[in-house]
Amino acid sequence: MTVAEIIDGKAVAAEIVAKVTAHTASVAGSVVPGLATVLVGEDPASQVYVASKSRMAKECGFHSVQHTLPRETTEADLLALVESLNNDPSIHGILVQLPLPDHIDSAAVIQSIAPEKDVDGFHFINVGKLGTGELDTAFVPCTPAGSMLLLERVRGKDLSGLSAVVVGRSNIVGKPMANLLLAANATITIAHSRTANLADVVRQADIVVAAVGRPQMIEGDWIKPGATVIDVGINRIPAPEKGEGKTRLVGDVDTPAAKEVAGAITPVPGGVGPMTIAMLMANTLTAACRFAGVEQPKF
Numbered sequence: 001m002t003v004a005e006i007i008d009g010k011a012v013a014a015e016i017v018a019k020v021t022a023h024t025a026s027v028a029g030s031v032v033p034g035l036a037t038v039l040v041g042e043d044p045a046s047q048v049y050v051a052s053k054s055r056m057a058k059e060c061g062f063h064s065v066q067h068t069l070p071r072e073t074t075e076a077d078l079l080a081l082v083e084s085l086n087n088d089p090s091i092h093g094i095l096v097q098l099p100l101p102d103h104i105d106s107a108a109v110i111q112s113i114a115p116e117k118d119v120d121g122f123h124f125i126n127v128g129k130l131g132t133g134e135l136d137t138a139f140v141p142c143t144p145a146g147s148m149l150l151l152e153r154v155r156g157k158d159l160s161g162l163s164a165v166v167v168g169r170s171n172i173v174g175k176p177m178a179n180l181l182l183a184a185n186a187t188i189t190i191a192h193s194r195t196a197n198l199a200d201v202v203r204q205a206d207i208v209v210a211a212v213g214r215p216q217m218i219e220g221d222w223i224k225p226g227a228t229v230i231d232v233g234i235n236r237i238p239a240p241e242k243g244e245g246k247t248r249l250v251g252d253v254d255t256p257a258a259k260e261v262a263g264a265i266t267p268v269p270g271g272v273g274p275m276t277i278a279m280l281m282a283n284t285l286t287a288a289c290r291f292a293g294v295e296q297p298k299f
């Protein structure tokens with residue numbers, strides 16, 4: 001019996017961050033990349049993520065500004081902040097942490113970010129560029145971009161002849177992931193909550209990307225032997241074995257079972273999550289280099 005290779009996202013993310021830090025130092029005479037993060041409300045998970053993004057930006061040598069606004073912030077006030085960041089020449093990347101409170105129209109806020117500062121890659125201009133293959137000037141969403149780099153470690157850049165199933169069709173993970181897989185020549189299927197016989201669909205795939213948000217729902221015997229499994233899910237579940245009220249993180253894949261069948265699999269934590277933050281740094285550096293007209297690093 002073979003046991004899957006565990007793809008070390010933390011280690012690959014550290015390589016990316018080292019590359020970003022070195023390139024940032026080498027262009028310091030021309031530009032200091034600036035990242036602005038915006039958090040509305042007090043969601044504890046969002047606070048943790050935004051704090052780690054700001055910390056990582058500083059470690060890379062960036063100018064990093066964190067705006068923390070109260071939950072009651074109006075949409076107009078948030079739009080005004082984005083506008084001021086759009087016009088701030090020291091800021092090259094803007095990240096508005098999602099989800100936003102219900103009284104704010106997230107789509108309106110995302111579309112108000114200048115496309116050349118949209119390091120999340122959520123603006124229509126960047127979505128359109130990804131869809132039409134203008135990858136040299138697009139910003140690609142960080143989670144799918146990071147997932148592709150992990151996949152590349154196992155399968156290389158060219159996925160010709162391989163079948164890939166993406167479970168989940170969100171605008172921030174599933175759809176851009178499917179577009180990147182297609183751009184890499186994979187033959188793709190996008191599955192979602194209305195898909196019939198999901199287990200059988202997943203069983204066909206050489207590459208499985210799970211981006212559902214349901215703890216451990218992809219079972220071990222759904223995985224084709226030797227398949228590469230990218231587990232995007234981040235779910236906090238009760239862990240009574242660690243003590244009363246304790247929790248632990250799991251992905252969307254039943255990892256212990258899938259490990260017995262897959263060729264390679266990303267762990268949770270330590271898989272796609274750290275790559276998301278690393279790619280945010282990479283995108284911010286790219287934005288700054290485009291702004292200053294200096295050479296961009298390749299990732």
Ligand SMILES: NC(=O)C1=CN([C@@H]2O[C@H](COP(=O)(O)OP(=O)(O)OC[C@H]3O[C@@H](n4cnc5c(N)ncnc54)[C@H](OP(=O)(O)O)[C@@H]3O)[C@@H](O)[C@H]2O)C=CC1
Pocket residue numbers: 143167168169170171172173174191192193194195198211212213214232233234235272273274276
């Ligand atoms: N590692 C990282 O850096 C990141 C991790 N995440 C994690 O990834 C996961 C997905 O995030 P996100 O895309 O934002 O989530 P969304 O809730 O926006 O999308 C979930 C998708 O899963 C589909 N789905 C839900 N239930 C089922 C089911 N039973 N069978 C098949 N498909 C189903 C939905 O289908 P339908 O469209 O039909 O409703 C939807 O397309 C979450 O766990 C999230 O925490 C997200 C971003 C970054």
Ligand SMILES: Nc1nc(=O)c2c([nH]1)NC[C@@H]1CN(c3ccc(C(=O)N[C@@H](CCC(=O)O)C(=O)O)cc3)C=[N+]21
Pocket residue numbers: 048049095096097098099120142143234249268269270271272273274276277
């Ligand atoms: N505008 C916007 N852009 C985002 O990219 C964005 C967002 N909003 N909202 C929320 C999701 C989620 N997300 C994660 C980033 C890092 C980890 C991460 O580092 N995870 C660690 C564990 C962290 C922990 O212990 O909680 C890991 O998987 O090893 C997870 C999830 C980015 N998102």
